[in-house]
Amino acid sequence: MSEAILEPDLPIIDPHHHLWDLRPLMAAFPEPRHHFIEAIALSPYYTFNELHADATCGHNVIGTVFMECGAFYRAGADDAFKVVGEVEYVNGVAAQSASGLYGDIRLCDAIIGHADLRLGAKAGDVLDALSAASPRFKGIRHQGAWNADPDVLGPPFHAPEGLYNDPAFREGFAELGKRGLTFDAWLLEPQLDDVLSLARAFPDQTIVLDHCGTPLGMGSYHGKLHERFDTWREKIKAIGQCQNVSVKLGGLAMSFAGMPDHGPAAGLSSETLAAMWRPYIETCIEAFGPTRAMFESNYPVDKWGASYATLWNAFKHLTIGASADEKRALYAGTAARVYGMEHLLA
Template identity: 65%
Template structure:
């Protein structure tokens, strides 16, 4: 049953936006590996199990002025013939082809996947450098990697099969691989949940010259044992965000709050929640991040299609625009495009 709300008028339709975080994927093989009844987070992805360029283009051209986007790794179309370490190169090659379609101009001025964030297993240590070089050779749009570290003690909140190894970011092997990013001027996207924010604080302090982007407002939680605890956990989350913001090499993505494990809203997919209600639900987290990092180190993101569970693409961006209503023109420019352009080297799309 489709519970999507009636379309809303687009707020500030002429405001340029770089969507700095979305995926393109086919999760059907992954979903087939999970027997029913599936984990709630896995089940939340069923509606978005197949998300193509055409689907993303339809979302990105549905009213808001999305001028460019950044693809972020999701294990899509790995090339197993390249071997275990190098198979993520296939994802960058695939996405570079999508970007070339957009750059051809046949779809107008929108530049999808103008930046590409791939994956390399940094726990390979110094040997990860060869993987990074292969990723960079696969596309001039390649900017850096994400090596997700999401892990919880509560398997009801996130599937154990998808969790990162315990202590990943603190391991000597991972940090040897992490050092290879700095040698090449590459970015790092960090995906963790709120109980793990101290791991990113420690990593950022250990590598003060490495550009790091904290994804999804630091991963607030609402599933499993975290259900109904947003209020009581908020101060701990806010304190960690403020501490992390003291690291000048870190920026934050404002989004990811429409995913099932966050429970803001508490039902989906595309639960028909309008932008005004979404803005109310998300305000404490978004405003805290902007206050801590400042507009020049914060960027709104769609995180589509995972956030499709809780919000339609037009309503999601309308909610962000409601949350930014008190910002100046320069602050809005930073939040919606400037910070993303600077962090991912996409200044040319703003020219």
């Protein structure tokens, strides 16, 4: 479905997308596939060309933030340092974009990598190696998604239950603050208390909650979004009281959330998607405020439910009544502040 681009001049910093080549991985998952594997199969190969085509589809995307996804790790390196390869690769993509040959857009202007914080204080050595790999490196994500129902997450995810409460993890987490690095938290709605506990234990650490806290509509949670909404909302409001936490407004087109509950590339209009997502997006903006909230594409994962152009149109439908200052924050300003990209707005 092709739509006219809404507010084409509004500057956007997309603070959450991936780059990967998952073709060898896809071969390891025979049919029938788990819903998440089916979703990423839409774009098993998503690197510079694919990202550039999406980001230049008509919306005024001026820069982006790469989010770790376990791709392009260093072959032959010690296990703890394999992750450096991902940052090295993405730094090359960022340099390609910064060459100016592809326009003014600055893809991967900030890079979020990964380090295993369960290493405790030794995680500091990995963080230092990641920092040395790119001046664009801003922080890490260590995803903690866990659920007892195997149909919710599927085989790609193996975070232990209660990861963010683990003493060794928190020892490693403390190393981020020593270096002024950010932390992206991804986990599922039933686990949101773990983020709240972490944020309260480290009130000076910048934390970004990914994907509106990932409401669940799959597996044993199918059809329960409505009955679980109040629980999700109360937890979001509590986390929003922590001034060190910002929230990413997106990820709702992932197959986990089931909004839409069918894919791939469901073909729904941006107005239909906006109506579906409105209760979650508006709750998050109310809880965190525009200066601690940022719209995200989560591409190519959210391709499950919408094209890149339709996705951003849906967000713009949701902010029709917002002020100019609020839009500046939600679409670019918050991301620029959190990830050190203010130069893009100068």
